[in-house]
Amino acid sequence: MRIAGKLGGAVVSLSMVVVLGFFLFRVIPGDPVVSWTRGRPTTPEMQAALRAEWGLDKPLPQQFLDYLGKLLRGDMGTSFTYSRPVLDVISERVGPTLLLVGTSTLIAVLLGLWLGIRGAWRRDSRFDRVSTGVALTLWSTPTFWLGMLLMMATGDLFPSRGMRDTDTAPGFFSQAVDVAHHLVLPSVTLIAVVYAQYQMVMRSSLLEELHASYLTTARAKGLRDDLVRRRHAVPNALLPVLTLVFLHLGLVVAGAITTETVFTWPGLGLLFYEALTGPDYALLQGLMVVTAGAVVVMNVFADLLYRVLDPRVRAA
Amino acid sequence: MLELRDLTVHYGSRAAVRDVSLTVERGQTLGLAGESGSGKTTLGLSVLRLLPRSAELSGSVLLDGEDVAEMSWGRLRAVRWTQASVVFQGAMHALNPVRRVGAQIAEPMELHGVSGSVAELLEQVELPASKARAYPHELSGGQRQRVMIAMALACDPRLIVADEPTTALDVIVQAQVLGLMRRLVDERSLSLLMISHDLSVLTSTCDDLAVMYQGEIVERGRATSVISSPRHPHTAALAAAFPTIGAPEFRFAGQAPVREPLLRTEELQVNFGPLRAVDGVSLEVGRGEIVALVGESGSGKTTLARTIMGLQRPSSGRVIFDGAPIPLKGKALKAYRRQVQLVLQDPTSALNPRHSVYEAVAEGLRIHAIPGDEESLVTAAVERSELRPAELFLPSLPHELSGGQLQRVVIAGALALGPRLLVADEPVASLDASVRGEILALLLRLRAELELAALIITHDLGLAWNIADRVAVMYQGRIVEQGTVEQVLLDPRHEYTRKLLAAVPSTTRA
CATH class of the missing domain: 3.40.50.300 (P-loop containing nucleotide triphosphate hydrolases)
Structure with missing residues (x-):
């Protein structure tokens, strides 16, 4: 019953995203036809033909209905810039994004949770103060600036553009090594910028749990300090943090626009950036639906997981 | 069984417990009364050295002749729950909300290598064995308190420290839980140190009574005589909070005239x-x-x-x-x-x-x-x-x-x-x-x-x-x-x- 409600809510959110996405991108300044033909000799007839091809000559409500109709049939339209189906363009870029942002988020979550737990357990210790300070500094650092700084600091050690070199041998192993090599700088940048939030939330959540009297009970039973932490404190403190983690996992698909742009990583974030400069309405709408869809799905998933992990929610 | 000698506990510059000397003999039941801030909970926690890091303890806490304050961490962990266990206040928060109560009762037994069955322990506190699979929130307040008691008995300790074990329970449930504790203490000839702000709860369970006020023990004696002839004004004040129903001296309201309805x-x-x-x-x-x-x-x-x-x-x-x-x-x-x-x-x-x-x-x-x-x-x-x-x-x-x-x-x-x-x-x-x-x-x-x-x-x-x-x-x-x-x-x-x-x-x- 409650699950059905959640799924219903997810469908509603998605529909709103579809509507919002359509109108939002049409509000941003820029005419795709003008920016597409800029610098080329075109006649008004050619411009009109292009406008007609992209469906931009029809009135806005008509355009919206056309878009909706196609979307319901699973057709996201054709990208203006790539002249290919939006779905194809997007699916090509999903892999690299999942690789970069997925890996980075996973590492950032683990790192953040570990630091947060250690910091809270020894509150105000040197470890806590230093790690909190470092995390906050990194969090407030602009991503592009940190990325460029890393590029300069590491010199030629790691490649700073793209995902693979063209001259790498075709075998799977050598290709994998090459991609991993390219992955280092963007993922380090991404981890450095985002892990702080997991650390902070985990830390404060655990600090709140530390006052709970069931921890005194556990200590009175004769449990070692690390068992009290692992068995009793952390499982409880982890619950609110999970919601945040899953919300962020949903955002993984959206890519990391700044990081991908700085390192020209061929993922969805970079695609977003390119589409915005058009603006490539069809592509933008498609991206919006896909990324929002991922967030909504992850949110529902987090909800279900929460019910499994917290017996109190299960009962309610 | 338990002897406190000149126990003083400081939180920073504030002394929560001052120069307290107290003994609980084998099989003795002692009630420790006092209002919030009197230091009674601090005293209870010091028995197993469970005080927060900020607390400074001086004097000695002898548990079966051994000073808890001097024990190594390893020795202390071994003593906890096997020689003395604690029934905490408000069992809702004293139990881990995301673990089944059976696992929580079994935990100290596994830890200390004590054999025993959760079902038997639950039976002792008059709960069906099936409750072992319940989570704390699925139990009533009285049932949770019973789980706490079962857990305290798990390693067969000689001393139980009970800190406000029935606070926030309804009167009828409270009477049941107190009866249960009394019975278990008698059957197993346990020593009991029961801490409460409620004199009536203490006198109905304990033979002896000590009254704590501002970190010090101000009165100590047989429960009946402490209540009937309190020597310290604070004891009298505590007693007044638990009026005897029917006694005119506890009736503050005068005869009410008949009033028109509001x-x-x-x-x-x-x-x-x-x-x-x-x-x-x-x-x-x-x-x-x-x-x-x-x-x-x-x-x-x-x-x-x-x-x-x-x-x-x-x-x-x-x-x-x-x-x-x-x-x-x-x-x-x-x-x-x-x-x-x-x-x-x-x-x-x-x-x-x-x-x-x-x-x-x-x-x-x-x-x-x-x-x-x-x-x-x-x-x-x-x-x-x-x-x-x-x-x-x-x-x-x-x-x-x-x-x-x-x-x-x-x-x-x-x-x-x-x-x-x-x-x-x-x-x-x-x-x-x-x-x-x-x-x-x-x-x-x-x-x-x-x-x-x-x-x-x-x-x-x-x-x-x-x-x-x-x-x-x-x-x-x-x-x-x-x-x-x-x-x-x-x-x-x-x-x-x-x-x-x-x-x-x-x-x-x-």
């Missing part, structure tokens, strides 16, 4: 789905009358109070105030609420910690747009609730005030609106013994001076005996008995009222 409910019914929370209640409160609404948790008394305040719509029936049915919405409802003000149990959570006393009292005035000079109205209300001089208290923040003063601030906030009826939900339950009497006296004075009526919701029959004119007993959504205090408490007609009265632990019965 509030009346007619066949009031409130349903939540299939559940009848309030089931045909007809209740009356006269002008300037104090009525105690008594019942256990879940009896529907809070729902009834919410309906009377216009916070909950009745499913059927109506509430008549001053001769007219109460409005159900809009401005009229707001105006009605002004006349009926609420006083909650815990003043620390009822007040916004960032609002000064002035802000807290003035808020109601602003909401209701009361005409007149705000400052003088606030001052008058604060003075009425006997915070004098008012100027001293107005800029204070809640954390700077004591529990009793905070409750006066809450009452001042209600008085500022010039209400005719106070609905007070356990107004003294979270207050210390010595403050309790003052707040009750305040309510009685307000009644005398302002003809302010009060509906006091409580599970404390002693409170009803103290100040109420009439008592209504609520059970499963119905008023099963109502009448004057003397009628209901001294000559109960209904089975449930009798059960309630029998369960009240009395200092005189011990």
Whole structure:
């Protein structure tokens, strides 16, 4: 019953995203036809033909209905810039994004949770103060600036553009090594910028749990300090943090626009950036639906997981 | 079994426990009484060296001849729960909410390599073995406390420290849990150190009694003699908070004249789905009358109070105030609420910690747009609730005030609106013994001076005996008995009222 409600809510959110996405991108300044033909000799007839091809000559409500109709049939339209189906363009870029942002988020979550737990357990210790300070500094650092700084600091050690070199041998192993090599700088940048939030939330959540009297009970039973932490404190403190983690996992698909742009990583974030400069309405709408869809799905998933992990929610 | 020698515990510069020497012999049961801040919980925690890091301990804590304060961490862990275990206060928070209770009971047994079965332990505390699979929130308060007791027995310790084991339980459940503890202690000839603010609970369970005040033991002796002839004034004050029902010296309210009705409910019914929370209640409160609404948790008394305040719509029936049915919405409802003000149990959570006393009292005035000079109205209300001089208290923040003063601030906030009826939900339950009497006296004075009526919701029959004119007993959504205090408490007609009265632990019965 409650699950059905959640799924219903997810469908509603998605529909709103579809509507919002359509109108939002049409509000941003820029005419795709003008920016597409800029610098080329075109006649008004050619411009009109292009406008007609992209469906931009029809009135806005008509355009919206056309878009909706196609979307319901699973057709996201054709990208203006790539002249290919939006779905194809997007699916090509999903892999690299999942690789970069997925890996980075996973590492950032683990790192953040570990630091947060250690910091809270020894509150105000040197470890806590230093790690909190470092995390906050990194969090407030602009991503592009940190990325460029890393590029300069590491010199030629790691490649700073793209995902693979063209001259790498075709075998799977050598290709994998090459991609991993390219992955280092963007993922380090991404981890450095985002892990702080997991650390902070985990830390404060655990600090709140530390006052709970069931921890005194556990200590009175004769449990070692690390068992009290692992068995009793952390499982409880982890619950609110999970919601945040899953919300962020949903955002993984959206890519990391700044990081991908700085390192020209061929993922969805970079695609977003390119589409915005058009603006490539069809592509933008498609991206919006896909990324929002991922967030909504992850949110529902987090909800279900929460019910499994917290017996109190299960009962309610 | 347990010997404390010159035990002193400091938190920073503040001494929570000062030079306490105390012994609990094998098989002895000792009750440690004191109000909040007296250091009794700190003392209890020091037995197993469970104090927070900020605490500094001096003196010695000998457990079976061995000094706990000197033990290595490894030795200490081995001693914990095997030689002495603890039954903590408020079992809801003392149990891990996301682990099954069976696993929590079994945990110390696995840890210390003790054989035994969870089912047997549960049977000992009169719970079915199937409850092992339950999570804490699926159990009632009494059941959770039983789980705590089963857990304390898991490694067969010689000493049990019980810290407020029955606080927040209903009287009948409390009596059951105390009976169970008494039986287990006798059967296993355990030593028991029971800590409570409630003298009557201690005397009904323990043979000896020690009274703690400001970190020191001020009195110690056989429970019966400490109660019957207290030597220290603080002991007397503690005892006064647990009145003997029927004793004239605990009856503060005078004979009440017959009063014309102010509030009346007619066949009031409130349903939540299939559940009848309030089931045909007809209740009356006269002008300037104090009525105690008594019942256990879940009896529907809070729902009834919410309906009377216009916070909950009745499913059927109506509430008549001053001769007219109460409005159900809009401005009229707001105006009605002004006349009926609420006083909650815990003043620390009822007040916004960032609002000064002035802000807290003035808020109601602003909401209701009361005409007149705000400052003088606030001052008058604060003075009425006997915070004098008012100027001293107005800029204070809640954390700077004591529990009793905070409750006066809450009452001042209600008085500022010039209400005719106070609905007070356990107004003294979270207050210390010595403050309790003052707040009750305040309510009685307000009644005398302002003809302010009060509906006091409580599970404390002693409170009803103290100040109420009439008592209504609520059970499963119905008023099963109502009448004057003397009628209901001294000559109960209904089975449930009798059960309630029998369960009240009395200092005189011990």
